[in-house]
Amino acid sequence: MLRFIWALAALALGGCWYSSPISSRGHGWTAPTEPFVPPDKPLQAWRQRLVDRTWLYYSKYVFYTPADGRAFLWYAGEKRLFIGEWKLEKASRSTQLCFRYPGAATHPGSPRHGDEWLCGEAFFYLGGDPVNHPHESVAGDVFGLATRRDAPFVFTWDQSVTLAGLQARLRR
Incomplete structure (x- = not known):
């Protein structure tokens, strides 16, 4: 009976359409005329968001970014730490966060040479798009990456990896 009611409701509401600047008069979705440009902030605001934090991306990259521009990367499946640099720079329409x-x-997870800067929009790295760029962060160097030569342990990439789970494993 409940399925019948849901089916009836779906039929009744099926003709409704949300009108928006990017819809085409109810005939489906069309791309906006301008490419998506995420909201930008001043460099100092991005810097405050980035400095002295430990980050987890895609459940396989953990890195710590101190204020001095160094970057400490702990990559899934690796025993060694990758020690590099980060910088923020203004591009024509956005702020870029770059690592080398x-x-x-090579850059871990990339075919580019490790000495080259690899840049992406700060908006996506620092919390603007949790669906396409899933990540989490906590204040401080919670794994002591800045004081180590090697990773605390080797972890395996798995979509269920979290910073809290890695911290619990480290305490064991």
């Missing part, structure tokens, strides 16, 4: 890992043959 001098001495590494």
Whole structure:
């Protein structure tokens, strides 16, 4: 009976359409005329969001970003830490967050050489898009990455990896 009521409701509401600047008069979705440009902030605001935090991206990159511009990357499946640099720079329409890992043959997870800067929009790295760029962060160097030569342990990439789970494993 409940399925019948849901089906009836779906039929009744099926003709409704939300009118928005990017819809095409109820005939489906069309792309906006301008490419998506995420909201931007001053460099100092991005810097405050980035400095002295430990980050987890895609359940396989953990990194710590101190104020001095160094970057400490702990990558899933790796025993060693990648020690590099980060910087923020203004691009034409957004702020870019860039990393490089001098001495590494390649950027972890990328075919680019480690000495090259690898940049992306700060908006996506620092909390603007949790669906396409899932991540989490906590204040401080919770794994002591800035004082280590090697990773605390080797972790395996898994979508269920969280900072809290890695911290619990470290305490064991």
